[in-house]
Amino acid sequence: MSFPKDFTWGAAAAAYQIEGAWNLDGRGPSVWDVFSQTPGKVFENHTGNVACDHYHRWREDVELMGELGIKAYRLSLSWSRILPEGTGAVKEAGLKFYDDLIDSLLAAGIQPWVTLFHWDLPQALQGKGGFMNPDMVDWFGNYAAVVAKRLGARVNHWMTINEPPVILGSGYQDGMFAPGLKESYENCLSAAHILLKSHGRAVQVLRAHCQGPQQISIAHTSREPIPATDSAEDIEAARGRYFRCVEERMWNLAWWADPIVLGNYPEEGLKNFEKDLPTITDADMALISEPIDYLAYNCYSGSKVQAGPDGKAELSPEGWGIGNPRGTLPWLNIAPDAIYWAARWQTERYKLPIVFAENGFCNTDFVHLDGKAHDPQRIDFMTRYLTAVSRAITDGADVQGYFYWSILDNFEWAEGYKDRFGLGHVDYQTQVRTPKDSFYWYRDLIQRGGTLV
Numbered sequence: 001m002s003f004p005k006d007f008t009w010g011a012a013a014a015a016y017q018i019e020g021a022w023n024l025d026g027r028g029p030s031v032w033d034v035f036s037q038t039p040g041k042v043f044e045n046h047t048g049n050v051a052c053d054h055y056h057r058w059r060e061d062v063e064l065m066g067e068l069g070i071k072a073y074r075l076s077l078s079w080s081r082i083l084p085e086g087t088g089a090v091k092e093a094g095l096k097f098y099d100d101l102i103d104s105l106l107a108a109g110i111q112p113w114v115t116l117f118h119w120d121l122p123q124a125l126q127g128k129g130g131f132m133n134p135d136m137v138d139w140f141g142n143y144a145a146v147v148a149k150r151l152g153a154r155v156n157h158w159m160t161i162n163e164p165p166v167i168l169g170s171g172y173q174d175g176m177f178a179p180g181l182k183e184s185y186e187n188c189l190s191a192a193h194i195l196l197k198s199h200g201r202a203v204q205v206l207r208a209h210c211q212g213p214q215q216i217s218i219a220h221t222s223r224e225p226i227p228a229t230d231s232a233e234d235i236e237a238a239r240g241r242y243f244r245c246v247e248e249r250m251w252n253l254a255w256w257a258d259p260i261v262l263g264n265y266p267e268e269g270l271k272n273f274e275k276d277l278p279t280i281t282d283a284d285m286a287l288i289s290e291p292i293d294y295l296a297y298n299c300y301s302g303s304k305v306q307a308g309p310d311g312k313a314e315l316s317p318e319g320w321g322i323g324n325p326r327g328t329l330p331w332l333n334i335a336p337d338a339i340y341w342a343a344r345w346q347t348e349r350y351k352l353p354i355v356f357a358e359n360g361f362c363n364t365d366f367v368h369l370d371g372k373a374h375d376p377q378r379i380d381f382m383t384r385y386l387t388a389v390s391r392a393i394t395d396g397a398d399v400q401g402y403f404y405w406s407i408l409d410n411f412e413w414a415e416g417y418k419d420r421f422g423l424g425h426v427d428y429q430t431q432v433r434t435p436k437d438s439f440y441w442y443r444d445l446i447q448r449g450g451t452l453v
C-alpha cells in the first residue's frame with residue numbers, strides 16, 4: 001500500500017468523550033451531561049463527568065500524540081465550556097483551555113483540525129428547542145464567530161458539525177442518544193433543515209472571521225452498501241443504494257450531502273417525503289450550499305448487497321455476515337470495502353477531495369500481565385482498511401487524510417466505557433495511559449509514509 005507524500009495522518013477525539021471536568025471553570029451543562037446523569041440512559045449509568053480527565057491531562061496527551069507522530073489531531077470544542085448558556089456571556093477559561101491546547105499541538109508539529117459541534121449542545125439551548133428552533137442558525141453562527149475570532153489565526157482546518165444522522169436519528173428520532181427525543185419524521189426533517197442552515201451559517205462566519213486560510217467541511221457518516229461481487233450489476237446496485245432516499249430515517253447520506261455540495265435535496269427524497277417536508281426556500285438552499293473545501297467522512301462498516309431481479313440492491317445472502325470478524329459494538333462489522341467504495345463513490349458524485357475524519361475498531365482491550373496492551377485485532381483492522389484506502393487512491397479517489405478513531409479509549413456515548421476504540425488504553429481508575437501495540441504500529445507506519453513492512 002502507498003500514500004501521497006503530503007497525506008494527513010491523524011487521530012481523533014471529541015470533547016465530551018475525553019475532557020471530563022463537566023462543571024469546572026464555569027462550564028455549563030450540555031445535553032449529554034443531562035442525559036448521562038439520568039439513570040438508565042447509558043450503560044451502567046456511566047457519565048462523561050471525568051472521562052479521560054483530558055481537561056487536566058492534555059499536556060501528557062499531546063506528548064503522547066507527539067510520540068505517535070501524527071501530523072494532525074481532530075478535536076472538538078465543548079460549546080458550553082465557551083458559552084455556558086449557548087449564547088451571550090463568553091467564558092474566558094473555556095477559550096483559554098483550547099488556546100493552550102492548540103498552542104501546544106502546534107509546538108509539537110501537529111495541526112489542529114477543529115470540529116465546532118460534536119453532539120454536546122448546551123442544555124440551555126435544548127431548553128429552547130435545540131434544532132427544532134430556527135434560532136439555532138444564529139446561535140450556532142454566533143458561537144462560530146466567538147471561536148473563529150479567537151482561534152482562527154492558528155486553526156486552518158474546520159468541521160462544523162459531526163454526524164448529523166446521529167444527532168437527529170439517535171437524538172431526535174429514536175431517542176437512544178441525548179437529548180432522548182422521539183419526534184415525528186416531519187419534525188426530524190424540519191430539524192434537519194435547520195441543522196443544514198446552521199452549518200451554512202457557520203461556514204460563512206468561519207470564512208469571515210478566521211484570520212488564516214481555511215479548509216472547511218462537515219463530517220458525515222452512513223453505513224455502506226458493499227457490492228457482493230465485482231460484477232458490474234452488483235456494483236451499480238450498491239452505488240444506487242448508497243445515495244437513495246427511501247426509508248423515513250435520518251441515516252441517509254444524500255439527504256445531507258446533496259444540499260450542501262450540489263445545492264439541492266435529492267429528487268427521490270423530495271418525492272418520497274413530500275408530506276413531511278418543511279418549507280424550503282431558495283435563500284435556504286443558497287445558505288446551505290455555501291461552498292466547502294473537502295468532504296469529511298466517518299467510515300466504519302457496511303453490509304454486502306447484490307443486484308436483485310429488477311437491478312436494485314438487495315441484501316446478499318452473505319449480507320451482514322453471520323460469524324464475520326467484528327468489534328464489540330453490534331454494528332461494527334469488519335468491512336474494509338466500505339471505506340474503498342465510500343471514497344470512490346463520494347468523490348465521484350461530489351467532486352471534492354475526501355478525508356476520513358474517523359475510522360476505528362472497538363474491543364475489550366486490557367493491559368496484559370507483561371504490562372503491555374496487546375491489540376492484534378486493531379492492527380489487522382487498520383491494515384485492512386488502510387489497504388482499501390490506498391487501493392481507492394490508486395483507482396482515482398482523491399483521499400487526502402485519515403484520522404484513526406480514537407487517540408484514547410473514551411466515553412462511547414450510550415455504551416459508556418465498555419467499548420474501547422483507543423490507540424492508547426486508559427485505566428479509568430488511575431487515568432494511566434498505556435499505548436497499545438497498535439499505537440506503535442501506527443507510529444511506525446506513519447514514519448514510513450504509509451508503507452507496510
Ligand code: NOJ
Pocket residue numbers: 014017162163298358405411412413421
Ligand atoms: C462516531 C462518532 O463521531 C464518535 O463520537 C464515536 O465515538 C465513534 N463514531 C464510534 O462510535
